[in-house]
Amino acid sequence: MPVAKRFEVLPNGDAAFDIRFSAEPSEQLSETIIALAEAIEKAPLDAVTELVPAYQCLTVCFDPLHLTETTGLLDALVSLTQTALIHPRSIAGTRNLIRIPVCYDEKFAPDLPALCAQSRLTASEVVALHTAPQYLVHMLGFTPGFLYLGGLDTALHCPRKARPALSVPPGSVGIGGQQTGIYPQATPGGWQIIGRTPMALFRPDQAQPFIARPLDRVKFVQISTQEFAQFDPHSEPEKMPLSALSTRGVQQ
Amino acid sequence: MTLRVLKPGLQTTVQDAGRPGNLRWGVARGGAADTFAMALANLLLANPLSHPCLEVALTGPELEFTCELSIAICGAEFDLLHNRTPVGNDQVLQMRPGDILRFGGLRSGARAYIALAAELAIDRRMGSLSTHVIAGFGGFAGRALQAGDQLPLRNCRIAKTRSLPGPYRLDYRSRPLLRTVDGVEAHCFSENARQQLGAGNFTVSPQSNRMGIRLNGPPLPQERAPQQVSSALCPGTIQVPPNGLPIISFVEGQTIGGYPRIAHVISADVHRLGQLTAGTPLNLETIDAEVARQIQREKASLLMKLPDLL
Numbered sequence: 001m002p003v004a005k006r007f008e009v010l011p012n013g014d015a016a017f018d019i020r021f022s023a024e025p026s027e028q029l030s031e032t033i034i035a036l037a038e039a040i041e042k043a044p045l046d047a048v049t050e051l052v053p054a055y056q057c058l059t060v061c062f063d064p065l066h067l068t069e070t071t072g073l074l075d076a077l078v079s080l081t082q083t084a085l086i087h088p089r090s091i092a093g094t095r096n097l098i099r100i101p102v103c104y105d106e107k108f109a110p111d112l113p114a115l116c117a118q119s120r121l122t123a124s125e126v127v128a129l130h131t132a133p134q135y136l137v138h139m140l141g142f143t144p145g146f147l148y149l150g151g152l153d154t155a156l157h158c159p160r161k162a163r164p165a166l167s168v169p170p171g172s173v174g175i176g177g178q179q180t181g182i183y184p185q186a187t188p189g190g191w192q193i194i195g196r197t198p199m200a201l202f203r204p205d206q207a208q209p210f211i212a213r214p215l216d217r218v219k220f221v222q223i224s225t226q227e228f229a230q231f232d233p234h235s236e237p238e239k240m241p242l243s244a245l246s247t248r249g250v251q252q
Numbered sequence: 253m254t255l256r257v258l259k260p261g262l263q264t265t266v267q268d269a270g271r272p273g274n275l276r277w278g279v280a281r282g283g284a285a286d287t288f289a290m291a292l293a294n295l296l297l298a299n300p301l302s303h304p305c306l307e308v309a310l311t312g313p314e315l316e317f318t319c320e321l322s323i324a325i326c327g328a329e330f331d332l333l334h335n336r337t338p339v340g341n342d343q344v345l346q347m348r349p350g351d352i353l354r355f356g357g358l359r360s361g362a363r364a365y366i367a368l369a370a371e372l373a374i375d376r377r378m379g380s381l382s383t384h385v386i387a388g389f390g391g392f393a394g395r396a397l398q399a400g401d402q403l404p405l406r407n408c409r410i411a412k413t414r415s416l417p418g419p420y421r422l423d424y425r426s427r428p429l430l431r432t433v434d435g436v437e438a439h440c441f442s443e444n445a446r447q448q449l450g451a452g453n454f455t456v457s458p459q460s461n462r463m464g465i466r467l468n469g470p471p472l473p474q475e476r477a478p479q480q481v482s483s484a485l486c487p488g489t490i491q492v493p494p495n496g497l498p499i500i501s502f503v504e505g506q507t508i509g510g511y512p513r514i515a516h517v518i519s520a521d522v523h524r525l526g527q528l529t530a531g532t533p534l535n536l537e538t539i540d541a542e543v544a545r546q547i548q549r550e551k552a553s554l555l556m557k558l559p560d561l562l
Binding site: 010011012013014015016018020037049050051052053054055056057059061064065067069070139140141142143144145146148184185187202204205209210 | 272273275276277278279377378384386387388389390394433436481482483484486488489506507508513516518519541542544545548549552
């Protein structure tokens with residue numbers, strides 16, 4: 001049974017197409033999107049400059065200087081997408097489970113009291129629910145190294161802030177709507193901040209600047225303020241290869 | 253051989269063509285805000301189009317040269333002094349050890365590009381020398397230049413003294429008319445709201461930066477709720493957040509967005525966003541995407557022809 005029965009290819013500006021799937025975000029849909037991105041990358045489509053996976057969409061950017069018209073590219077994308085839906089391909093590379101240390105101490109968690117009040121949970125219950133899942137990395141985006149994670153416990157869903165903070169410190173761990181994530185840089189942010197990681201999520205000086213790839217899994221591990229202070233932000237992240245079996249059946 | 257920063261200016265950064273191909277990692281293209289002005293300055297010196305140069309924003313720096321080399325400045329027009337002599341944009345300037353280049357008042361535009369007949373001896377990050385200001389990496393020490401910085405140079409050379417032919421001289425004095433194509437979620441807005449956007453009612457907010465150009469004006473109501481599908485944001489995409497005030501995604505913008513997109517500034521005009529100053533009213537004109545791509549090819553071919561005209 002294909003993950004999505006229907007898709008449409010829409011222009012996204014004058015130099016990109018969105019391939020949109022009519023299906024809810026899921027691990028299976030993300031696998032299809034990543035596999036499709038790999039197939040497009042291997043196809044002889046020289047004009048393609050960027051492939052950007054999202055929950056229900058793959059954006060294909062192209063350079064108009066390498067095309068005289070877009071019909072050929074459009075046809076190729078439709079045909080590759082049809083093939084990807086009918087014959088799911090396996091995806092190259094190992095998937096890993098990455099452990100990310102998070103300190104939930106009140107000095108790093110300005111919005112934890114509000115979340116507790118709203119969810120009627122104690123701080124330690126929030127931490128227990130937040131550290132339990134192996135979150136799925138659907139994609140990276142927003143700012144360098146930001147991970148879009150799937151699998152937040154429904155008890156922790158909460159609205160975004162009415163007035164976004166002008167700047168959240170790098171490493172801030174937040175919850176917004178049905179999503180949880182970490183702000184890699186000091187940026188404006190509308191999520192409720194419940195903790196902070198000392199780990200650098202973006203390492204532009206290193207050959208591998210990102211700690212995770214799409215379809216990897218992430219687990220938050222609670223640490224104390226003392227462990228936070230002693231942590232080397234650029235230490236190698238703790239990674240474990242996931243066997244095919246253990247990647248199934250994780251709650252979304 | 254160094255370039256000494258006596259005064260840094262507001263935000264003087266090393267820029268090139270940026271880091272295309274990394275949107276999937278959350279890394280926006282970055283690089284020069286006005287790639288066209290950068291290309292002109294580089295072509296005057298017979299450099300490649302995107303040879304690393306200095307981007308000067310709104311308030312310019314004061315720089316001291318410690319070796320003999322040629323430079324060229326294109327883009328925004330500032331009052332410029334080479335030692336004590338007023339000089340202009342769009343020509344090759346010959347610098348000698350001890351010479352000082354001083355940026356004074358801004359006459360038009362927002363960003364100037366100082367191309368160098370030299371290489372900047374700094375390390376690439378993710379394939380580029382450009383400074384990613386928001387994420388704080390690349391360029392010189394991952395930040396805008398500060399007083400006292402010494403940019404290491406190598407292979408300094410002297411280029412032929414020459415200037416840009418008239419048709420290539422950029423002028424930012426007129427009220428900007430930017431061309432757009434329909435947005436992915438244009439149908440979520442009434443015809444009236446779509447006309448409002450382009451009719452000169454919106455001005456550039458002072459809260460604009462390399463991440464986004466924010467617009468001030470009468471809030472645009474959303475008529476239909478969009479199918480909220482997040483997808484890639486490219487420079488030039490105009491999103492309308494719930495407060496109704498549009499934001500044009502720029503070179504260091506978020507790579508994925510979920511607000512409805514009312515329109516996209518065409519790729520060929522994105523470089524002009526780099527020259528907008530606060531308070532400037534915007535006029536937009538909707539064109540067909542195929543025409544938009546043709547305009548981009550024409551602009552590229554204008555640059556290709558320039559070396560033969562110099």
